[in-house]
Amino acid sequence: MAKYIGLMSGTSMDGVDAVLCDITQTFCTTLAAHSTPYSNELLSALNALCTEGPDELNSLAIADRLVAETFARVTLELLERNDLTASDITAIGSHGQTVRHHPNADVLSAHFTKSSVRGFTCQIGDPNTIATLTGIDVIADFRRKDIALGGQGAPLVPxxxxxxxxxxxxxxxxxxxxxxxxxxxxxxxxxxxxxxxxxxxxxxxxxxxxxxxxxxxxxxxxxxxxxxxxxxxxxxxxxxxxxxxxxxxxxxxxxxxxxxxxxxxxxxxxxxxxxxxxxxxxxxxxxxxxxxxxxxxxxxxxxxxxxxxxxxxxxxxxxxxxxxxxxxxxxxxxxxxxxxxxxxxxxxxxxxxxGMHPQHVEGAAFAWFAHAYVNDIPGNVPEVTGASKATVLGALFKKA
The missing domain is CATH 3.30.420.40 (ATPase, nucleotide binding domain)
Structure with a gap:
């Protein structure tokens, strides 16, 4: 078995979950979990980024780093609580924080005609920052490959x-x-x-x-x-x-x-x-x-x-x-x-x-997606998302 950590914060934004798992091809055992809330300042910014508003690009770029720092902190606290070091973990699977999800191109833009608008999904939480701060390889950006293949990019958990x-x-x-x-x-x-x-x-x-x-x-x-x-x-x-x-x-x-x-x-x-x-x-x-x-x-x-x-x-x-x-x-x-x-x-x-705590299932899912990437296992299901084919999801961000 290999140890992975899954990082997840959902649409409720009620906190960041880090779930430590032992994973094989047919088993995923949760060993421990730890959660932490966003700061009030960051939470307010994230809620604002979910709708159109002023100063979006600067706010998005800053929040991208701050979400990553929160993800890294909860990871390091999880390791410390379980007497583990970075070398004990094969990889982190980070979902990131979704701030926009429009796979059907159902948005308007002042800069693009309706025919030019493309479907997209946006998760923030810079994986380079997570990898650097934790000293662990990070697999992230799981949804956009499915969208590139014509899928919804969600749900991935099936x-x-x-x-x-x-x-x-x-x-x-x-x-x-x-x-x-x-x-x-x-x-x-x-x-x-x-x-x-x-x-x-x-x-x-x-x-x-x-x-x-x-x-x-x-x-x-x-x-x-x-x-x-x-x-x-x-x-x-x-x-x-x-x-x-x-x-x-x-x-x-x-x-x-x-x-x-x-x-x-x-x-x-x-x-x-x-x-x-x-x-x-x-x-x-x-x-x-x-x-x-x-x-x-x-x-x-x-x-x-x-x-x-x-x-x-x-x-x-x-x-x-x-x-x-x-x-x-x-x-x-x-x-x-x-x-x-x-x-x-x-x-x-x-x-x-x-055998799994209800609050740990989604975090465990992204630990499994990291395992799937490492082992060249397709992570999407075309029958679910509508993608043209199954494919390995995510990208690798190496530790510094």
């Missing part, structure tokens, strides 16, 4: 999920609920089939933003605030009509699309103000806690609906299937209860049952 979590006999849906929710549909190993997968839609991001607005909390612990309210069926149905939910896979999305502005456009029908962002009570007997309950139902309903639609297409025999939840959403008790109820024909559990 390749990892299939390599490590596919069962010898059971069909599985592995659902990661981070800021955005995505799903990997896994057939039993003996079938030798590629996984399927796609981004479902909002995971925790909208709920986190809404509770921050009204209660100044960074997240809804256990889904308690959502559980204190009642989902509004009319609002839920309006949200479910969004075009993204009707699109066929392959598809991917992010906070550029599902954000507080997207929500407020619909909430304008329920709140007296035009923005619904003034901390006020709603009309039509819709309280802020009911909006939170509706957002939880939106996440739960879109996950359940897509599993019930797409998993039977993989599991054509109708055999018993499992649904495994990972990511921060695995700790939202109200959301888990919603999914258990909505998916009553499936066995629903979290990734602890597969």
């Amino acid at each position: 390749a990892f999920h299939n390599a490590i979590f596919a069962s010898s006999e059971t069909y599985r849906a592995l659902v990661n609920i981070g800021g955005i929710a995505n799903v990997s549909l896994l057939s039993p190993r003996h079938e030798g089939l590629a996984p399927r997968g796609f981004d479902i839609g909002p995971g925790n991001r909208l709920m986190d933003q809404w509770i921050s607005l009204y209660l100044n909390e960074s997240f809804d612990r256990d889904g308690a605030w959502a559980a204190s309210g009642s989902p509004h069926s009319g609002l839920l149905q309006q949200l479910l009509l969004d075009d993204y939910f009707q699109l066929p896979a392959p598809k991917s999305t992010g906070r550029e699309y599902f954000n507080i502005d997207w929500l407020s456009n619909t909430l304008a029908d329920y709140f007296p103000s035009s923005t619904a962002l003034d901390g006020e009570e709603a009309s039509n007997n819709l309280a802020p806690k009911d909006v939170q309950a509706t957002l939880l139902a939106l996440t739960g309903e879109t996950i359940a609906r897509d599993i019930k639609t797409y998993l039977p297409q993989v599991n054509k025999c109708g055999e018993a299937s499992e649904v495994i939840i990972c990511g921060g959403g695995a700790f939202n008790k109200a959301l888990l209860a919603y999914l258990v109820d909505a998916l009553d024909n499936y066995k629903v559990s979290d990734s602890f049952t597969l």
Whole structure:
């Protein structure tokens, strides 16, 4: 076995995760993990970079270095806590911090005509800086090769999920609920089939933003605030009509699309103000806690609906299937209860049952992607991303 470290910060930007793994071709064992938050200054800058604004280029270049320094610091702290040195690690797999994701070229530019605009994704966190500060080779820039091949560049994790979590006999849906929710549909190993997968839609991001607005909390612990309210069926149905939910896979999305502005456009029908962002009570007997309950139902309903639609297409025999939840959403008790109820024909559990902490799965994925690069293993799945072919992902940034 070889030791790798995976570095990950997702769309919620709630901290940088470093996950230490022992990896072989068929096993990925998490040995330890460590997390650290961004500084308030950097977090504010990163949130600003996710939307168009002034001074973007300078801010992006500075944040690129500061994110890398944060990634390097959490790596060094992880090594120290586990009595390891840089020489014990084969490589670091760094996802970076996504600040823009527009694979469908759905943006406008003052400098380019619409026909000239190309799809792109942008992750920052300079791997040269990480390699220099840690003394460890870094594999990074995993998404852009897939986009160059005509793919979405996301989700990438189905390749990892299939390599490590596919069962010898059971069909599985592995659902990661981070800021955005995505799903990997896994057939039993003996079938030798590629996984399927796609981004479902909002995971925790909208709920986190809404509770921050009204209660100044960074997240809804256990889904308690959502559980204190009642989902509004009319609002839920309006949200479910969004075009993204009707699109066929392959598809991917992010906070550029599902954000507080997207929500407020619909909430304008329920709140007296035009923005619904003034901390006020709603009309039509819709309280802020009911909006939170509706957002939880939106996440739960879109996950359940897509599993019930797409998993039977993989599991054509109708055999018993499992649904495994990972990511921060695995700790939202109200959301888990919603999914258990909505998916009553499936066995629903979290990734602890597969031997991995739900919060460590994504970090472990990018440790595995570093392993895949070193061992010349394709990291994308064309059936998932829409790329023209499978290929090794990433680029090597040697230690100084």
